[in-house]
Amino acid sequence: MTGFTTANDGADVWAASSTGIVVLVGALSALVSVLIAVVVLQRQRLQRAGSKERDAQYSPQIAWDKGTTSALAEALGTHVPPGSIAAPSPGPSITLVGAGVGNPDHLTLGALRELQTADLVVADQLLPPTILALAGGRLVVANKTKGRAHEAQEEIYDACLAGLRAGQRVVRLKGGDPFVFGRGAEEVLRFRQHGYEARVLPGISSCIAGPGLAGIPLTLRGVADSFVVTTAHGKNDTDPRWPEFQPYRTFVFLMGVSQLPRLHNILTQTRYGFPSRLPMAIVERASHPKQRVLRTTLDQVADLAARQHVTSPAVLILGEVTTCLQSAPN
Numbered sequence: 445m446t447g448f449t450t451a452n453d454g455a456d457v458w459a460a461s462s463t464g465i466v467v468l469v470g471a472l473s474a475l476v477s478v479l480i481a482v483v484v485l486q487r488q489r490l491q492r493a494g495s496k497e498r499d500a501q502y503s504p505q506i507a508w509d510k511g512t513t514s515a516l517a518e519a520l521g522t523h524v525p526p527g528s529i530a531a532p533s534p535g536p537s538i539t540l541v542g543a544g545v546g547n548p549d550h551l552t553l554g555a556l557r558e559l560q561t562a563d564l565v566v567a568d569q570l571l572p573p574t575i576l577a578l579a580g581g582r583l584v585v586a587n588k589t590k591g592r593a594h595e596a597q598e599e600i601y602d603a604c605l606a607g608l609r610a611g612q613r614v615v616r617l618k619g620g621d622p623f624v625f626g627r628g629a630e631e632v633l634r635f636r637q638h639g640y641e642a643r644v645l646p647g648i649s650s651c652i653a654g655p656g657l658a659g660i661p662l663t664l665r666g667v668a669d670s671f672v673v674t675t676a677h678g679k680n681d682t683d684p685r686w687p688e689f690q691p692y693r694t695f696v697f698l699m700g701v702s703q704l705p706r707l708h709n710i711l712t713q714t715r716y717g718f719p720s721r722l723p724m725a726i727v728e729r730a731s732h733p734k735q736r737v738l739r740t741t742l743d744q745v746a747d748l749a750a751r752q753h754v755t756s757p758a759v760l761i762l763g764e765v766t767t768c769l770q771s772a773p774n
């Protein structure tokens with residue numbers, strides 16, 4: 445029967461070819477496993493190289509203004525006694541007290557007690573009379589008009605140090621939280637330089653109060669896992685280091701009103717990567733009777749701010765959270 449295969453021959457061929465396929469599949473899967481292992485190892489090697497490079501590039505830097513605060517930079521290296529942020533002992537003391545964003549309802553009980561028992565309260569200019577009126581002792585308000593911020597800051601130090609030298613209990617009253625864009629650290633170092641260890645009593649920062657009072661949650665599962673707070677105004681009128689966009693993140697900008705006309709152009713540049721249509725909100729004068737909340741998108745914000753004459757102080761919030769608690773249209 446030459447030229448024909450029998451049924452048995454067919455089975456043999458089938459068996460032979462299926463064995464071949466099994467061997468081939470085995471070889472292929474071994475190859476794929478090897479390739480995956482190579483890719484994983486390569487990626488780990490690159491990650492290690494990348495993190496080594498980052499480590500090599502990283503050096504802790506604190507950009508103090510060398511002209512005015514070089515001595516403070518030295519003080520940075522000094523030992524901070526444990527428990528320095530503790531209740532004041534009898535004798536002269538200085539406490540940096542966070543006053544919140546203006547409404548006395550947002551003062552902490554600790555802040556109220558400090559205000560009422562201080563011999564001297566040296567306050568930031570923008571704090572409202574309703575809070576300043578709570579000062580029990582002598583009150584000094586900084587004259588921080590435009591163009592004399594440096595002089596005003598020196599006058600604040602002089603007033604506080606005069607009180608301390610006279611043995612007084614001094615409160616340095618600051619807007620929001622002393623350590624959030626409030627020069628609190630600089631003040632701690634300056635007083636330390638003069639032999640006084642300042643205590644810090646945190647306050648409710650505008651980066652928290654602004655969104656909260658506008659009904660905007662900073663985080664929300666599935667919408668924002670993190671938030672970033674950035675100044676929109678660098679030192680000496682320079683630009684700050686702008687953050688890069690990340691989905692599932694909320695961005696809060698303080699000191700941003702003067703940047704509103706250029707914010708869209710800046711943030712949508714490739715290296716920052718913000719989407720043009722990202723929802724955003726402006727919370728102006730948070731907690732004040734004239735508080736305003738404006739909602740828009742990044743590409744529309746300059747027009748809206750100009751039309752509505754937005755003024756400082758205001759908090760800018762960018763991200764999907766700005767719309768999520770808005771009431772549904774009827």
Ligand SMILES: C[S@@+](CC[C@H](N)C(=O)[O-])C[C@H]1O[C@@H](n2cnc3c(N)ncnc32)[C@H](O)[C@@H]1O
Nearest residue numbers: 620621624626649650698699729730757758759
């Ligand atoms: C120099 S920073 C001081 C921040 C302050 N230490 C804090 O924790 O809120 C000033 C900026 O805080 C924000 N700010 C302070 N009070 C505010 C308020 N009542 N409403 C909206 N923004 C406010 C504005 O962005 C303003 O430009």
